[in-house]
Amino acid sequence: MKQIKVLGSGCASCKKTMAMIEKIAREKGVPIELKKIEDMQEIIQSGALATPAVLVNGELVHAGGVPGRDKIAGWLNTD
Amino acid sequence: MLNVAPKKPDPVGMSALSRLPERHPLWFLLTAALLWVAIYSSLSGAATALVAALPLEQGSHPAAALRFLFYEAPKVLMLLTAVVLVMGVINTWFTPERTRAMLAGKHEGIGNIMAAMLGIVTPFCSCSAVPLFIGFVQAGVPLGITFSFLIAAPMVNEVALVLLFALLGWKIALLYLVLGLSVAITAGWVIGRLHMEAHLEDWVRDMARVDAQVRAEDMNMADRLNAGFHSVREIVGRVWLYVVVGVAVGAGIHGYVPQDFMADLMGPESSWWSVPAAVLIGVPMYSNAAGMIPIVEALLAKGAALGTVLAFMMSMIALSLPEMVILRKVLKLRLIVVFAGVVASGILLVGYVFNAVL
Numbered sequence: 001m002k003q004i005k006v007l008g009s010g011c012a013s014c015k016k017t018m019a020m021i022e023k024i025a026r027e028k029g030v031p032i033e034l035k036k037i038e039d040m041q042e043i044i045q046s047g048a049l050a051t052p053a054v055l056v057n058g059e060l061v062h063a064g065g066v067p068g069r070d071k072i073a074g075w076l077n078t079d
Numbered sequence: 080m081l082n083v084a085p086k087k088p089d090p091v092g093m094s095a096l097s098r099l100p101e102r103h104p105l106w107f108l109l110t111a112a113l114l115w116v117a118i119y120s121s122l123s124g125a126a127t128a129l130v131a132a133l134p135l136e137q138g139s140h141p142a143a144a145l146r147f148l149f150y151e152a153p154k155v156l157m158l159l160t161a162v163v164l165v166m167g168v169i170n171t172w173f174t175p176e177r178t179r180a181m182l183a184g185k186h187e188g189i190g191n192i193m194a195a196m197l198g199i200v201t202p203f204c205s206c207s208a209v210p211l212f213i214g215f216v217q218a219g220v221p222l223g224i225t226f227s228f229l230i231a232a233p234m235v236n237e238v239a240l241v242l243l244f245a246l247l248g249w250k251i252a253l254l255y256l257v258l259g260l261s262v263a264i265t266a267g268w269v270i271g272r273l274h275m276e277a278h279l280e281d282w283v284r285d286m287a288r289v290d291a292q293v294r295a296e297d298m299n300m301a302d303r304l305n306a307g308f309h310s311v312r313e314i315v316g317r318v319w320l321y322v323v324v325g326v327a328v329g330a331g332i333h334g335y336v337p338q339d340f341m342a343d344l345m346g347p348e349s350s351w352w353s354v355p356a357a358v359l360i361g362v363p364m365y366s367n368a369a370g371m372i373p374i375v376e377a378l379l380a381k382g383a384a385l386g387t388v389l390a391f392m393m394s395m396i397a398l399s400l401p402e403m404v405i406l407r408k409v410l411k412l413r414l415i416v417v418f419a420g421v422v423a424s425g426i427l428l429v430g431y432v433f434n435a436v437l
Binding site: 010 | 174175176179202203204206207209210211213214215282286305309313405408409
């Protein structure tokens with residue numbers, strides 16, 4: 001199961017990012033473990049310069065702005 | 080939205096058209112630009128014709144106000160869309176990671192100037208202020224240069240400039256650009272000279288240094304154009320209502336309020352305290368550039384002095400209480416006070432100089 005973390009201080013874009021990942025995962029039928037990280041130190045330790053940032057299995061795959069649908073779908077592809 | 084349903088046959092070739100940006104991004108941009116110019120230049124005539132078609136007495140106040148609204152609202156929205164699209168494309172070359180790599184290890188002075196300029200073209204959202212701040216400091220960007228970036232990024236942004244240009248003319252937009260950059264450069268430089276590194280929160284100072292490497296992201300022109308569309312949806316989608324309200328306020332004033340109506344508080348004849356008062360009122364009011372345009376327009380139309388209004392505008396965007404609360408997590412109180420004090424003084428100076436010169 002993929003572990004996906006959305007990092008952000010709780011602004012509108014972060015919530016939207018969470019909702020989109022959840023929706024696309026459900027549409028594709030991919031089980032994920034989705035977590036929201038609001039702790040500033042943890043956000044900074046990820047190396048992201050801008051939020052919302054996304055970690056998939058601990059790897060930083062996105063930083064800054066709401067990610068596009070295609071990009072999210074790419075993370076969920078089982079390889 | 081992506082659809083999973085099988086594609087229907089497409090008799091008119093619409094899907095070929097909708098794939099143009101993806102297949103031939105440069106052709107798309109060229110076509111769109113020509114179309115844009117054609118529509119933009121016919122707006123004035125269209126507005127006049129539209130008002131003439133209404134059952135209103137020509138030359139009356141309602142007719143003048145409506146013509147202003149019909150002309151200005153689409154004009155500003157078209158300018159905004161074009162500039163946001165172009166900036167969205169430009170932004171893809173200036174990611175925060177790359178900006179950081181460019182600024183790491185730069186010297187004061189030239190570094191402050193670069194940081195303020197990069198603040199215009201690097202995408203920035205105030206909710207990212209803290210990770211960005213830390214990321215810069217961690218990679219060896221000097222504190223003062225980081226501040227120059229952090230001050231310029233929200234204050235000198237394309238939405239503010241477009242609105243000033245469209246509603247108040249290019250001279251005021253240019254003036255705002257130059258003064259905004261000057262405040263950011265000078266304030267950052269001053270903070271750098273004060274050597275306030277000791278007033279970062281301890282955990283920030285103790286963090287390991289990182290290399291400012293750039294993660295290269297492969298992007299072709301179609302991807303960049305797509306990012307431009309994305310920011311148009313995002314930004315224009317968010318601010319269009321403010322713009323229309325702003326123009327409507329302007330239209331109301333245009334038709335009805337006499338031009339020489341004087342605002343007591345901010346008028347040119349008012350006393351020395353009008354600029355500081357504007358800054359003090361501006362700080363707790365947090366607004367983005369678009370939201371305050373109606374206010375600015377109303378103030379100017381009522382005879383407020385330009386310097387006072389610009390000071391009000393700058394303090395509202397550059398110094399916000401919520402941002403300072405966020406920054407408190409990484410800066411000790413003293414550094415926040417210095418930051419606010421230096422920026423506020425710069426803005427005050429801008430206000431006074433303006434009022435004195437004009």
